Amino acid sequence: MKSVMDDIDNLSRLVKMLASQFGPKTEVILHDHVYHDYNNSVVAIENGHITGRKIGDGGTNLGLEVIRKNTNKQTGDSYCYFTKTKDGKVLRSSTYYFRNDNNEVIGSLCINTDISDYLNIGKSVENITMYTPDKEINEVFASSVEDLTEHFIKEAKALLNKSVEDMSKEDKIEVLTFLDKKGFFLISKSGDIACDYLKISKYTLYKYLNEIRETDEDKSYSR
Known part of the structure:
Protein backbone atom coordinates (compact mmCIF):
# COMPACT_ATOMS: atom_id res chain seq x y z
CA MET A 1 0.00 0.00 0.00
CA PHE A 141 -4.80 17.90 19.68
CA ALA A 142 -4.78 20.96 17.45
CA SER A 143 -7.79 21.79 15.30
CA SER A 144 -5.63 24.06 13.13
CA VAL A 145 -2.02 24.30 12.03
CA GLU A 146 -1.85 27.68 13.78
CA ASP A 147 -2.56 26.00 17.14
CA LEU A 148 0.21 23.49 16.52
CA THR A 149 2.85 26.04 15.49
CA GLU A 150 1.89 28.22 18.46
CA HIS A 151 2.46 25.24 20.77
CA PHE A 152 5.93 24.61 19.33
CA ILE A 153 6.94 28.27 19.61
CA LYS A 154 5.81 28.32 23.26
CA GLU A 155 7.96 25.26 23.93
CA ALA A 156 10.88 26.91 22.16
CA LYS A 157 10.51 30.06 24.28
CA ALA A 158 10.54 27.97 27.46
CA LEU A 159 13.65 26.12 26.30
CA LEU A 160 16.05 29.03 26.95
CA ASN A 161 13.81 31.33 28.96
CA LYS A 162 15.30 34.46 27.42
CA SER A 163 14.15 37.07 24.95
CA VAL A 164 15.11 36.83 21.29
CA GLU A 165 17.06 40.06 21.68
CA ASP A 166 19.31 38.35 24.23
CA MET A 167 19.87 35.21 22.14
CA SER A 168 23.27 34.50 20.62
CA LYS A 169 23.75 32.62 17.36
CA GLU A 170 24.30 29.44 19.41
CA ASP A 171 21.02 30.06 21.27
CA LYS A 172 19.11 30.43 18.02
CA ILE A 173 20.68 27.26 16.64
CA GLU A 174 19.63 25.44 19.82
CA VAL A 175 16.04 26.62 19.32
CA LEU A 176 16.07 25.58 15.66
CA THR A 177 17.55 22.19 16.57
CA PHE A 178 14.70 21.66 19.04
CA LEU A 179 12.06 22.70 16.48
CA ASP A 180 13.61 20.57 13.74
CA LYS A 181 13.63 17.43 15.89
CA LYS A 182 9.99 18.05 16.77
CA GLY A 183 9.09 18.07 13.08
CA PHE A 184 8.16 21.76 13.13
CA PHE A 185 9.55 22.40 9.65
CA LEU A 186 7.26 19.79 8.11
CA ILE A 187 4.42 22.27 8.63
CA SER A 188 3.68 24.59 5.73
CA LYS A 189 4.95 28.18 6.19
CA SER A 190 6.80 27.16 9.37
CA GLY A 191 9.96 28.78 8.00
CA ASP A 192 8.27 32.19 7.95
CA ILE A 193 7.07 31.69 11.53
CA ALA A 194 10.56 30.71 12.74
CA CYS A 195 12.12 33.70 10.96
CA ASP A 196 9.60 36.10 12.52
CA TYR A 197 10.17 34.65 15.99
CA LEU A 198 13.98 34.57 15.86
CA LYS A 199 14.25 37.78 13.79
CA ILE A 200 16.44 36.18 11.14
CA SER A 201 16.33 36.06 7.35
CA LYS A 202 15.29 33.06 5.27
CA TYR A 203 18.92 32.75 4.14
CA THR A 204 20.12 32.58 7.76
CA LEU A 205 17.41 30.07 8.64
CA TYR A 206 18.42 27.66 5.87
CA LYS A 207 22.10 28.16 6.68
CA TYR A 208 21.53 27.24 10.34
CA LEU A 209 19.31 24.27 9.43
CA ASN A 210 21.97 22.94 7.06
CA GLU A 211 24.54 23.17 9.86
CA ILE A 212 22.19 21.36 12.25
CA ARG A 213 21.36 18.55 9.83
CA GLU A 214 24.96 18.07 8.72
CA THR A 215 25.95 17.70 12.37
CA ASP A 216 23.18 15.12 12.88
CA GLU A 217 24.38 13.15 9.85
CA ASP A 218 27.96 13.17 11.12
CA LYS A 219 26.78 11.82 14.47
CA SER A 220 24.77 9.03 12.83
CA TYR A 221 27.74 7.97 10.69
CA SER A 222 30.02 7.81 13.73
CA ARG A 223 27.80 5.32 15.56
Missing part, protein backbone atom coordinates in the same frame (compact mmCIF):
# COMPACT_ATOMS: atom_id res chain seq x y z
CA LYS A 2 1.46 3.36 -1.08
CA SER A 3 -1.11 5.48 0.78
CA VAL A 4 -4.07 4.94 3.08
CA MET A 5 -6.10 6.57 0.30
CA ASP A 6 -5.49 3.42 -1.76
CA ASP A 7 -7.85 1.59 0.61
CA ILE A 8 -9.81 4.49 2.05
CA ASP A 9 -13.22 2.76 1.76
CA ASN A 10 -12.20 -0.24 3.85
CA LEU A 11 -10.24 1.85 6.34
CA SER A 12 -13.16 4.27 6.77
CA ARG A 13 -15.40 1.30 7.54
CA LEU A 14 -12.82 0.12 10.09
CA VAL A 15 -12.93 3.56 11.74
CA LYS A 16 -16.74 3.36 11.97
CA MET A 17 -16.62 -0.18 13.36
CA LEU A 18 -14.11 0.67 16.10
CA ALA A 19 -16.08 3.76 17.12
CA SER A 20 -19.30 1.75 17.30
CA GLN A 21 -17.57 -0.95 19.34
CA PHE A 22 -16.11 1.41 21.94
CA GLY A 23 -18.92 3.97 22.05
CA PRO A 24 -19.28 7.78 22.05
CA LYS A 25 -16.44 8.30 24.53
CA THR A 26 -13.90 7.00 22.00
CA GLU A 27 -12.60 8.99 19.05
CA VAL A 28 -11.20 7.02 16.11
CA ILE A 29 -9.25 8.98 13.54
CA LEU A 30 -7.44 8.15 10.29
CA HIS A 31 -4.63 10.30 8.86
CA ASP A 32 -3.13 10.28 5.37
CA HIS A 33 0.48 11.49 5.15
CA VAL A 34 1.03 11.06 1.40
CA TYR A 35 -1.62 13.00 -0.51
CA HIS A 36 -2.50 15.43 2.28
CA ASP A 37 -0.41 18.07 4.07
CA TYR A 38 0.03 17.53 7.80
CA ASN A 39 -2.27 20.46 8.54
CA ASN A 40 -5.21 18.69 6.81
CA SER A 41 -4.26 15.02 7.20
CA VAL A 42 -7.54 13.82 8.80
CA VAL A 43 -9.40 11.79 6.15
CA ALA A 44 -11.84 9.85 8.38
CA ILE A 45 -13.02 10.43 11.94
CA GLU A 46 -15.74 9.28 14.31
CA ASN A 47 -16.67 10.96 17.62
CA GLY A 48 -14.54 13.99 16.83
CA HIS A 49 -16.13 15.86 19.75
CA ILE A 50 -13.53 14.20 21.99
CA THR A 51 -10.68 16.38 20.67
CA GLY A 52 -12.75 18.85 18.65
CA ARG A 53 -11.43 17.74 15.27
CA LYS A 54 -13.05 16.95 11.93
CA ILE A 55 -12.12 15.79 8.42
CA GLY A 56 -9.61 18.24 6.97
CA ASP A 57 -7.96 19.07 10.30
CA GLY A 58 -4.37 18.19 11.15
CA GLY A 59 -2.41 15.80 13.35
CA THR A 60 -0.68 16.24 16.69
CA ASN A 61 2.83 17.20 17.72
CA LEU A 62 3.71 13.55 18.45
CA GLY A 63 2.83 12.51 14.90
CA LEU A 64 5.16 15.14 13.51
CA GLU A 65 8.05 13.76 15.56
CA VAL A 66 7.48 10.25 14.22
CA ILE A 67 7.37 11.45 10.61
CA ARG A 68 10.51 13.55 11.19
CA LYS A 69 12.30 10.35 12.31
CA ASN A 70 10.81 8.46 9.39
CA THR A 71 13.61 5.95 8.79
CA ASN A 72 14.08 5.04 12.45
CA LYS A 73 12.30 1.72 12.95
CA GLN A 74 12.35 2.23 16.73
CA THR A 75 9.92 5.15 16.54
CA GLY A 76 6.27 4.79 15.74
CA ASP A 77 3.42 2.80 17.23
CA SER A 78 2.42 3.77 20.76
CA TYR A 79 -0.13 1.89 22.82
CA CYS A 80 -2.08 2.93 25.89
CA TYR A 81 -0.47 6.28 26.67
CA PHE A 82 -2.21 9.12 28.47
CA THR A 83 -2.80 12.71 27.39
CA LYS A 84 -4.98 15.69 28.25
CA THR A 85 -7.04 17.89 25.96
CA LYS A 86 -7.23 21.68 26.23
CA ASP A 87 -10.53 21.43 28.08
CA GLY A 88 -9.12 18.98 30.65
CA LYS A 89 -10.29 15.60 29.36
CA VAL A 90 -7.95 12.73 30.28
CA LEU A 91 -7.48 10.42 27.30
CA ARG A 92 -6.09 6.92 27.01
CA SER A 93 -4.68 6.74 23.50
CA SER A 94 -3.09 4.37 21.03
CA THR A 95 -1.57 5.15 17.63
CA TYR A 96 -0.69 2.77 14.79
CA TYR A 97 1.43 3.98 11.87
CA PHE A 98 0.98 2.61 8.36
CA ARG A 99 4.32 2.25 6.56
CA ASN A 100 5.23 1.44 2.97
CA ASP A 101 7.88 -1.02 1.76
CA ASN A 102 10.58 1.61 2.40
CA ASN A 103 9.50 1.94 6.05
CA GLU A 104 8.18 5.45 5.38
CA VAL A 105 5.12 6.61 7.32
CA ILE A 106 2.16 6.92 4.95
CA GLY A 107 -0.67 7.26 7.46
CA SER A 108 -1.86 6.56 10.98
CA LEU A 109 -4.85 5.25 12.91
CA CYS A 110 -5.45 6.80 16.33
CA ILE A 111 -7.84 5.82 19.11
CA ASN A 112 -8.52 8.30 21.92
CA THR A 113 -10.80 7.26 24.79
CA ASP A 114 -12.05 9.86 27.27
CA ILE A 115 -11.60 8.23 30.69
CA SER A 116 -12.25 11.38 32.76
CA ASP A 117 -15.56 10.13 34.19
CA TYR A 118 -14.02 6.83 35.24
CA LEU A 119 -11.18 8.58 37.05
CA ASN A 120 -13.66 10.62 39.05
CA ILE A 121 -15.33 7.48 40.41
CA GLY A 122 -12.38 6.51 42.58
CA LYS A 123 -9.20 4.50 43.00
CA SER A 124 -10.76 1.18 42.03
CA VAL A 125 -11.51 2.33 38.51
CA GLU A 126 -8.13 4.06 38.36
CA ASN A 127 -6.56 0.63 38.69
CA ILE A 128 -8.74 -0.73 35.89
CA THR A 129 -7.78 2.08 33.50
CA MET A 130 -4.12 1.86 34.56
CA TYR A 131 -3.90 5.66 34.62
CA THR A 132 -0.87 7.06 36.41
CA PRO A 133 0.13 10.74 36.07
CA ASP A 134 3.81 9.98 35.52
CA LYS A 135 2.92 8.21 32.25
CA GLU A 136 1.13 11.23 30.83
CA ILE A 137 2.44 12.44 27.47
CA ASN A 138 2.21 16.02 26.25
CA GLU A 139 0.19 15.56 23.06
CA VAL A 140 -1.49 18.56 21.47
Whole structure:
Protein backbone atom coordinates (compact mmCIF):
# COMPACT_ATOMS: atom_id res chain seq x y z
CA MET A 1 0.00 0.00 0.00
CA LYS A 2 1.46 3.36 -1.08
CA SER A 3 -1.11 5.48 0.78
CA VAL A 4 -4.07 4.94 3.08
CA MET A 5 -6.10 6.57 0.30
CA ASP A 6 -5.49 3.42 -1.76
CA ASP A 7 -7.85 1.59 0.61
CA ILE A 8 -9.81 4.49 2.05
CA ASP A 9 -13.22 2.76 1.76
CA ASN A 10 -12.20 -0.24 3.85
CA LEU A 11 -10.24 1.85 6.34
CA SER A 12 -13.16 4.27 6.77
CA ARG A 13 -15.40 1.30 7.54
CA LEU A 14 -12.82 0.12 10.09
CA VAL A 15 -12.93 3.56 11.74
CA LYS A 16 -16.74 3.36 11.97
CA MET A 17 -16.62 -0.18 13.36
CA LEU A 18 -14.11 0.67 16.10
CA ALA A 19 -16.08 3.76 17.12
CA SER A 20 -19.30 1.75 17.30
CA GLN A 21 -17.57 -0.95 19.34
CA PHE A 22 -16.11 1.41 21.94
CA GLY A 23 -18.92 3.97 22.05
CA PRO A 24 -19.28 7.78 22.05
CA LYS A 25 -16.44 8.30 24.53
CA THR A 26 -13.90 7.00 22.00
CA GLU A 27 -12.60 8.99 19.05
CA VAL A 28 -11.20 7.02 16.11
CA ILE A 29 -9.25 8.98 13.54
CA LEU A 30 -7.44 8.15 10.29
CA HIS A 31 -4.63 10.30 8.86
CA ASP A 32 -3.13 10.28 5.37
CA HIS A 33 0.48 11.49 5.15
CA VAL A 34 1.03 11.06 1.40
CA TYR A 35 -1.62 13.00 -0.51
CA HIS A 36 -2.50 15.43 2.28
CA ASP A 37 -0.41 18.07 4.07
CA TYR A 38 0.03 17.53 7.80
CA ASN A 39 -2.27 20.46 8.54
CA ASN A 40 -5.21 18.69 6.81
CA SER A 41 -4.26 15.02 7.20
CA VAL A 42 -7.54 13.82 8.80
CA VAL A 43 -9.40 11.79 6.15
CA ALA A 44 -11.84 9.85 8.38
CA ILE A 45 -13.02 10.43 11.94
CA GLU A 46 -15.74 9.28 14.31
CA ASN A 47 -16.67 10.96 17.62
CA GLY A 48 -14.54 13.99 16.83
CA HIS A 49 -16.13 15.86 19.75
CA ILE A 50 -13.53 14.20 21.99
CA THR A 51 -10.68 16.38 20.67
CA GLY A 52 -12.75 18.85 18.65
CA ARG A 53 -11.43 17.74 15.27
CA LYS A 54 -13.05 16.95 11.93
CA ILE A 55 -12.12 15.79 8.42
CA GLY A 56 -9.61 18.24 6.97
CA ASP A 57 -7.96 19.07 10.30
CA GLY A 58 -4.37 18.19 11.15
CA GLY A 59 -2.41 15.80 13.35
CA THR A 60 -0.68 16.24 16.69
CA ASN A 61 2.83 17.20 17.72
CA LEU A 62 3.71 13.55 18.45
CA GLY A 63 2.83 12.51 14.90
CA LEU A 64 5.16 15.14 13.51
CA GLU A 65 8.05 13.76 15.56
CA VAL A 66 7.48 10.25 14.22
CA ILE A 67 7.37 11.45 10.61
CA ARG A 68 10.51 13.55 11.19
CA LYS A 69 12.30 10.35 12.31
CA ASN A 70 10.81 8.46 9.39
CA THR A 71 13.61 5.95 8.79
CA ASN A 72 14.08 5.04 12.45
CA LYS A 73 12.30 1.72 12.95
CA GLN A 74 12.35 2.23 16.73
CA THR A 75 9.92 5.15 16.54
CA GLY A 76 6.27 4.79 15.74
CA ASP A 77 3.42 2.80 17.23
CA SER A 78 2.42 3.77 20.76
CA TYR A 79 -0.13 1.89 22.82
CA CYS A 80 -2.08 2.93 25.89
CA TYR A 81 -0.47 6.28 26.67
CA PHE A 82 -2.21 9.12 28.47
CA THR A 83 -2.80 12.71 27.39
CA LYS A 84 -4.98 15.69 28.25
CA THR A 85 -7.04 17.89 25.96
CA LYS A 86 -7.23 21.68 26.23
CA ASP A 87 -10.53 21.43 28.08
CA GLY A 88 -9.12 18.98 30.65
CA LYS A 89 -10.29 15.60 29.36
CA VAL A 90 -7.95 12.73 30.28
CA LEU A 91 -7.48 10.42 27.30
CA ARG A 92 -6.09 6.92 27.01
CA SER A 93 -4.68 6.74 23.50
CA SER A 94 -3.09 4.37 21.03
CA THR A 95 -1.57 5.15 17.63
CA TYR A 96 -0.69 2.77 14.79
CA TYR A 97 1.43 3.98 11.87
CA PHE A 98 0.98 2.61 8.36
CA ARG A 99 4.32 2.25 6.56
CA ASN A 100 5.23 1.44 2.97
CA ASP A 101 7.88 -1.02 1.76
CA ASN A 102 10.58 1.61 2.40
CA ASN A 103 9.50 1.94 6.05
CA GLU A 104 8.18 5.45 5.38
CA VAL A 105 5.12 6.61 7.32
CA ILE A 106 2.16 6.92 4.95
CA GLY A 107 -0.67 7.26 7.46
CA SER A 108 -1.86 6.56 10.98
CA LEU A 109 -4.85 5.25 12.91
CA CYS A 110 -5.45 6.80 16.33
CA ILE A 111 -7.84 5.82 19.11
CA ASN A 112 -8.52 8.30 21.92
CA THR A 113 -10.80 7.26 24.79
CA ASP A 114 -12.05 9.86 27.27
CA ILE A 115 -11.60 8.23 30.69
CA SER A 116 -12.25 11.38 32.76
CA ASP A 117 -15.56 10.13 34.19
CA TYR A 118 -14.02 6.83 35.24
CA LEU A 119 -11.18 8.58 37.05
CA ASN A 120 -13.66 10.62 39.05
CA ILE A 121 -15.33 7.48 40.41
CA GLY A 122 -12.38 6.51 42.58
CA LYS A 123 -9.20 4.50 43.00
CA SER A 124 -10.76 1.18 42.03
CA VAL A 125 -11.51 2.33 38.51
CA GLU A 126 -8.13 4.06 38.36
CA ASN A 127 -6.56 0.63 38.69
CA ILE A 128 -8.74 -0.73 35.89
CA THR A 129 -7.78 2.08 33.50
CA MET A 130 -4.12 1.86 34.56
CA TYR A 131 -3.90 5.66 34.62
CA THR A 132 -0.87 7.06 36.41
CA PRO A 133 0.13 10.74 36.07
CA ASP A 134 3.81 9.98 35.52
CA LYS A 135 2.92 8.21 32.25
CA GLU A 136 1.13 11.23 30.83
CA ILE A 137 2.44 12.44 27.47
CA ASN A 138 2.21 16.02 26.25
CA GLU A 139 0.19 15.56 23.06
CA VAL A 140 -1.49 18.56 21.47
CA PHE A 141 -4.80 17.90 19.68
CA ALA A 142 -4.78 20.96 17.45
CA SER A 143 -7.79 21.79 15.30
CA SER A 144 -5.63 24.06 13.13
CA VAL A 145 -2.02 24.30 12.03
CA GLU A 146 -1.85 27.68 13.78
CA ASP A 147 -2.56 26.00 17.14
CA LEU A 148 0.21 23.49 16.52
CA THR A 149 2.85 26.04 15.49
CA GLU A 150 1.89 28.22 18.46
CA HIS A 151 2.46 25.24 20.77
CA PHE A 152 5.93 24.61 19.33
CA ILE A 153 6.94 28.27 19.61
CA LYS A 154 5.81 28.32 23.26
CA GLU A 155 7.96 25.26 23.93
CA ALA A 156 10.88 26.91 22.16
CA LYS A 157 10.51 30.06 24.28
CA ALA A 158 10.54 27.97 27.46
CA LEU A 159 13.65 26.12 26.30
CA LEU A 160 16.05 29.03 26.95
CA ASN A 161 13.81 31.33 28.96
CA LYS A 162 15.30 34.46 27.42
CA SER A 163 14.15 37.07 24.95
CA VAL A 164 15.11 36.83 21.29
CA GLU A 165 17.06 40.06 21.68
CA ASP A 166 19.31 38.35 24.23
CA MET A 167 19.87 35.21 22.14
CA SER A 168 23.27 34.50 20.62
CA LYS A 169 23.75 32.62 17.36
CA GLU A 170 24.30 29.44 19.41
CA ASP A 171 21.02 30.06 21.27
CA LYS A 172 19.11 30.43 18.02
CA ILE A 173 20.68 27.26 16.64
CA GLU A 174 19.63 25.44 19.82
CA VAL A 175 16.04 26.62 19.32
CA LEU A 176 16.07 25.58 15.66
CA THR A 177 17.55 22.19 16.57
CA PHE A 178 14.70 21.66 19.04
CA LEU A 179 12.06 22.70 16.48
CA ASP A 180 13.61 20.57 13.74
CA LYS A 181 13.63 17.43 15.89
CA LYS A 182 9.99 18.05 16.77
CA GLY A 183 9.09 18.07 13.08
CA PHE A 184 8.16 21.76 13.13
CA PHE A 185 9.55 22.40 9.65
CA LEU A 186 7.26 19.79 8.11
CA ILE A 187 4.42 22.27 8.63
CA SER A 188 3.68 24.59 5.73
CA LYS A 189 4.95 28.18 6.19
CA SER A 190 6.80 27.16 9.37
CA GLY A 191 9.96 28.78 8.00
CA ASP A 192 8.27 32.19 7.95
CA ILE A 193 7.07 31.69 11.53
CA ALA A 194 10.56 30.71 12.74
CA CYS A 195 12.12 33.70 10.96
CA ASP A 196 9.60 36.10 12.52
CA TYR A 197 10.17 34.65 15.99
CA LEU A 198 13.98 34.57 15.86
CA LYS A 199 14.25 37.78 13.79
CA ILE A 200 16.44 36.18 11.14
CA SER A 201 16.33 36.06 7.35
CA LYS A 202 15.29 33.06 5.27
CA TYR A 203 18.92 32.75 4.14
CA THR A 204 20.12 32.58 7.76
CA LEU A 205 17.41 30.07 8.64
CA TYR A 206 18.42 27.66 5.87
CA LYS A 207 22.10 28.16 6.68
CA TYR A 208 21.53 27.24 10.34
CA LEU A 209 19.31 24.27 9.43
CA ASN A 210 21.97 22.94 7.06
CA GLU A 211 24.54 23.17 9.86
CA ILE A 212 22.19 21.36 12.25
CA ARG A 213 21.36 18.55 9.83
CA GLU A 214 24.96 18.07 8.72
CA THR A 215 25.95 17.70 12.37
CA ASP A 216 23.18 15.12 12.88
CA GLU A 217 24.38 13.15 9.85
CA ASP A 218 27.96 13.17 11.12
CA LYS A 219 26.78 11.82 14.47
CA SER A 220 24.77 9.03 12.83
CA TYR A 221 27.74 7.97 10.69
CA SER A 222 30.02 7.81 13.73
CA ARG A 223 27.80 5.32 15.56
